[in-house]
Amino acid sequence: MIVGQQKPFEEIWQLVKDHKQFTVFGCNTCVAVCHQGGNKEAGILASQLRMRAVQDGLEIKIDDSGIERQCEHEFFEKAEELIQGSEAVLSLACGIGVQFMASKYPKTPVYPALNTTFLGDVPETGLFSEKCQACGDCVLGVTGGVCPVSRCAKRLLNGPCGGSTHGKCEISKDTECAWQLVIDRLEALGRLDDYEKVQPIKDWSKDRAGGPRTFKLEDF
Template identity: 50%
Template sequence: MIVGEQKPLDEVMELLGDARKVLLAGCGTCVTVCFAGGEKEVGILASQLRMRSKLEGHAMEVDEVTVQRQCEWEFIDPLASRLKDYDVVLSLACGIGIQGMNERFPSTITLPGVNTTFLGIPEKQGVWEERCQACGDCILAVTAGICPIARCSKQLLNGPCGGSQNGVCEIDPDTPCAWQLIWDRARELGTVDKLLEIQKPKDWSKSRDGGPRKIVREDLVLIDEQTGD
């Protein structure tokens, strides 16, 4: 899932500036699960904004809404008729949802209330860890199901490096060495031979280095009945 965390209230207040009527828009998917921008967080932040703005002598009117997914048109389209009532929308969705709102409703300013942080997993309650960098060329079959791109600080394909000490990464004693994890699991699975093959340099053009990415599935694209395209 996409993991994010709310921006500090001071920063949010600065972003909102002179806005008096604000629609605070949450998202019911990833940011709900990571407690950054779901219905509950919308309620808490809305109360904070009302109280803070009142204390500062310029009371804001803050309405609340949470849609199932801000990253899909069909879920945000029902908001269209409401948006003219507001100076600004403050979105607690991830960066995708925030851009979705801006793209779908170009005459409405939608501001970010969340810092989108990584693709990760709730390791335990209240703790999220990065697991994937969406590099576009998955090598988990080779690396015992543990990703060195997301979890090795150096993104090594042939690790570990000399900074791995007692199973811990040199950058931080709380960061396990991804290559130690990979080696340990491969040994348990009996797949160490895969690790002995030298991995060639990664084709980063499939990742962000190749520019913004796009997937087109011809079998799913709807055909325009008028034009036949």
């Protein structure tokens, strides 16, 4: 899923403080799971912003609401009227939702309340961990199901580098060495010999490097 983290409150405040009215919209899917951008968080953030407005002696009408998923048209129906009537929108969606909203309402300023941080999983309650960079050409089949593109700080396809120490990455003792994980996993699968297969130079044109990507289902 997409993981996001709320921006510092002051940064959010600076984005919206000059409006007379705006609406805070949660996005109740991915970023709700990480307790950063769901409808509940939208309500809390709206309250904090109202208090700040009072503290600063500003008259701002701040509404809040939620959209189940800010990246698809069908979920906007119920919110349509509220958005149309808003001077501006503060979106707690990921960068995708913010842009989708902005493109739907070309004359409404839409501000992000979150930093979209990564594509990750939930290995334990309250912990979110990056697992994919959407490189467009998955190598998990040859790396024992561990992604070196997202989890190795140097995205080495033929790792580990010389900085791997006691299973940790050279950048931090808190970061696991992805290649240690690859090797452990290959060993567990009885495929350690596969380690010596040289992984070919990657075609990064399928990655962000190749420009914005789209994908169209021909049957629709």
